[in-house]
Amino acid sequence: GAGVSQTPSNKVTEKGKYVELRCDPISGHTALYWYRQSLGQGPEFLIYFQGTGAADDSGLPNDRFFAVRPEGSVSTLKIQRTERGDSAVYLCASSRRQAMVPRTDTQYFGPGTRLTVL
């Protein structure tokens, strides 16, 4: 079946502009995650959705970053007034949320969007 898809694959913008990054999760996955990966680093958690609501947005770096998932499927990560430091690969992942503890939900990653802020 189809995996997680992300668009665009590459986005080049100028400092101060607004960008939107889209994620389409695997069908049936209720949990959706956004991560950011800078060169030479591991993915850094940004936000997690369970259904339509943001269950944990503690990783969003500041109020220029915002994400929505209005119908519980596709999600959009929005970045206002972009800065050069926002340049990174933005990864989306989805999973079937399991009720068991400890959490062993397998997070499946999309191909990412490479954002470059000039």
Place this chain on the structure above:
Amino acid sequence: QKEVEQNSGPLSVPEGAIASLNCTYSDRGSQSFFWYRQYSGKSPELIMFIYSNGDKEDGRFTAQLNKASQYVSLLIRDSQPSDSATYLCAVNRVNWYGGATNKLIFGTGTLLAVQP
């Protein structure tokens, strides 16, 4: 101290050898541990997870967990050139009262190079 630490490598092993990748974590309450493989320019893909002390085997891969030492490792037997990639260790973050969350904290990854 970083929450999840890995040696960045590169770790170079000959084809057919055992590759040993190590990871330490700082949050003693962490409950589940994941190993992801990431090829250059690609997204991470899950190899396996572990949450009980001891060993867990899946094909050529063995994950080992020692919660007392806050240490998790991944062994790759009969290493192949196609195993050359960055291996990311990830830890499931617990919240302030020790409950599980869905947030994964990743290390910086270890670059593995398998020499033919």
